[in-house]
Amino acid sequence: MRLSEYFLSTLKEIPKDADTVSHQLMIRAGMIRKLASGIYEFLPFGLRALRKVENIIRDEMDKAGGQELYLPALLPKDLWDKSGRWALYGPELMRVKDRNGREFCLGPTHEEIITDLVKREIRSYRDLPKLLYQFQVKFRDEIRPRFGVMRAREFLMKDAYSFDVSQESAEETYRKVFDCYNRIFKRCGLRFRAVEADTGAIGGSFSHEFMVVADTGEEGIITCGCGYAANVEKAELGRESSEKKAPGQEKPLEEVETPGMKTVSEVGKFLGEPENKFIKSLVYGYGKGELIVVLVRGDYEVNEAKLRKYLGVNEVFLADEKRIEKLTGAPTGFAGPVGIKNADILADYSVEGIVNGISGANKKDYHVRNINIGRDYKAKAVLDLRKPVEGDICVKCAKKLAFSRGIEVGHTFKLGTKYSEALQADFLDRQGDKKPFVMGCYGIGVSRIVAAAIEQGSDEKGIIWPMSIAPFQVTVVPLKYDEPGIKKVSEEIYNDLLKSGYDVIIDDRDERPGVKFNDADLTGIPVRITVGDRSLKEKKVELTLRKGLKTEKVPVDEALSAVKSIIEKQI
RNA sequence: CGGGGUGUGGCGCAGUUGGUCUAGCGCGCCUGCUUUGGGAGCAGGAGGUCGCCGGUUCAAAUCCGGCCACCCCGACCA
Incomplete structure (x- = not known):
């Protein structure tokens, strides 16, 4: 290519609305331009990098036994009704109508479509397993598009889906794709690691995220010397045994006036008590208006992903003032576990060891001292519900966890039969019995890899490409x-x-x-x-x-x- | 969606107590000459309904109202 003829213009100045290195450099180097929020044009120079990544992925997917196909981006509503996700997906799903008023969406992911296709085409266990993949533009009406191509509303994704006869065979396929992904990211010249992850809206039993290590990453990850690595959302935390209750230590409940003090730190200072003496009580709403009280130790925070998982729902939210007042009889800031009726209480492991703890009195301007689990309130369950913090120890080996940040460039899921059952996608096994496909799905953010590579490779003069994906x-x-x-x-x-x-x-x-x-x-x-x-x-x-x-x-x-x-x- | 902010030639900005604004600066762009080992110099030039709509006024980029777009901070995701 001759630069004199090339459709490329570089910028000397940093564009004002780009705040990450990769976003700035992609614009300055003439790779992308913005058309609207979260919607980008790829210019020839940018597209070259994108295609290089795409070709590496294609090559490795084919080697792993994948077969490329191409599904539509415009998808009819009825399949989404069958899986229940038309209702569940929310405003992130871009919905459109045709001239006859029939409803469609612009595909944010393709489980429904591929499952339906495979259901129509495959009837026998003899035709399994199958690993199918495509490169497709995905549409997600992100709440907040950010960092250029990193979190866009329209982006290029490689998505793959596997269909197996059994759990064991699906396991093997998962392993194969997992290894394939490791090769892909390695070939792209990325420093990355696979971590255990939450399954989120896609669903399924188990998943891994592939994280490109970068300080600007949006994801927090924890890692341990023993090999355990997980998204902070998912990171398991063990039961603490540090503070054991001794009989006779429990003091009687005592109400104290705490006028206008709502936060743990305010009340803690006022009473001269450390934050870990507090039982933080949060009222969450979920489902059709149900409420639940969640308790964590004062210096910890609730991990909503874990809460969602326990409740088996897609969404939880902090209850509003009105509902809190109705449940507790007090404005926000004074909720506590003692005397709660009409809602279950969930306690994080971290509160069960608190002896003579402090929490809201469910009464305006009052807190209660000397609260003890079992005696003063009963939890429906005691479980792992909090976010990890610096100093936490690994569940697997009890060493200290390390915290870092990453950019999620790939995600693998074991789906089980979630979609095949919902869409009645069956095959006949050797015995002639109908069985649902056992599925897996596997995504890679192609455009995001390009940004992640720049995030990892640049200096004050500009981009430093890995050879394999350099335009x-x-x-x-x-x-x-x-x-x-x-x-x-x-x-x-x-x-x-x-x-x-x-x-x-x-x-x-x-x-x-x-x-x-x-x-x-x-x-x-x-x-x-x-x-x-x-x-x-x-x-x-x-x-x-x-x-x-x-x-x-x-x-x-x-x-x-x-x-x-x-x-x-x-x- | 909640909170904060910004809209002025392609890009980055100044101007915003109403009147030398007939809107200016730097970069970029075009023409010519000179220059040529780390973003050249001189001369000339093109390019803007000051986000949109409405109002106040003799007079609006500037004041008022509404709308729109975009960005930043939080929850969602490849």
Whole structure:
């Protein structure tokens, strides 16, 4: 490609509404432009990176036995009714009507569609297992699109679905895809790790997320030396045994006036008690208006994902003032477990060890001291309901957990028979019995990988691409292109590289050297060959690696082989 | 959706106590000359219904009302 003809314009200044490195650089390097909130145009330079990622994924999926197909983006409502997700999905689902008023949605994911397709096509256990995948644009009307292409409302995803005869066989398929994913992200040059994750709205029994390690990541992850790694949403926490109750320590309940003090820290200061003496009581709503009281230790926070999972619902929310007042008889801030009627109480492990704890009195401007579980209130269940904090220990090995951040680029789920049962997708087994498919589903955010790669690879000058997904592998930079000697040598090298099948671009613009160097650095092309009269006098050109910006001189006729060996080594 | 903020040539911004604003600056863009190893210099030039609608006024980018768009902070997700 000739840069003089290429549809690329780079920006010197940082766009004001881009606040992450990858977003800024993708715009500055001319990869993407914004059309509307969360909706982006991919320009040729950006698309090249996207396609490279896509090709790596396709290659590995095929090697893992996958078969590519292509499903529609516009999906009829009835299939979504059958799975129940038309009602469940909420406003994130983009809904549209056709001219006859029939309802459709723009697919946010494709479990229903593929399950229905496989149901119509496959009838026998002999045709199983199957692993099907596609690259498709997905639509999710995100509450808050963010970070450019990282959280967009329309984005490119590779989604795969597996169909197996049994749980065991599905397990094996899951393992296969899991390994495949590891190879994909490795080939994309990413530093990542797989963590245990919450299953969320997709459903199913078990899942892993593939996290690209980055401080700007939206996800919190915990890791342990023993190998345990999980999304903070999912991270299991054990039962604490530190504070054992001793008989006779329990003191009688005592109401104390705490005028206007609502938060744990306010009341704690006022009473001179540490926050871990408090039983934080939160009223949550779920389902059709049911309420539940959730207790955690004062210095901890409720993990709503765990609460949702326990309740078996898709949504929980903190109850509003009115409902709290109705339940507790007091305004928000004074709720407590003692004397609650008409709602169940769930206690996190962290509150069962609290002796003579403090909580709201369910009465305006009052708290209660010396609350003890069992004696003063009964919990319907005591379980793991909180978020991990610094200092927590691993459930598997009791060592201290480490916290880090990550960008979720892939997610694998064991779905079981959730969708096949809902859509009555059955096959006949060897005995002639009808059985629902045992399914798995596996997503990769293709456009997000591109952003994540930049998030992990850049410096103050611009992007530093991994060789495998760089839009171009080499750029040939002639300084003074119109000088015949320089033109001849740079064109020769350019054409040799082209003929050898490399992705190469030549900066044949009439620009000053500084402009060309800065653009080369900004766009992050891994190898740069500079052709200028200085080194040409010695019959040499300069070879610079974008990473580290180290330059060496190589003889003109060795340039091709030098570039070849660099690329082959890195791909 | 709740809270905070911003809308002025392609990009980044100034101007906003109403009147030298006939809207300005830097970058970018076009033409010419000079220049050419890390974002050149000079000269000339193109490009804006000041987000939209309405109001107040002799006079509105500037004041008032409504709407829209976009961004940031929280819950949702590849």
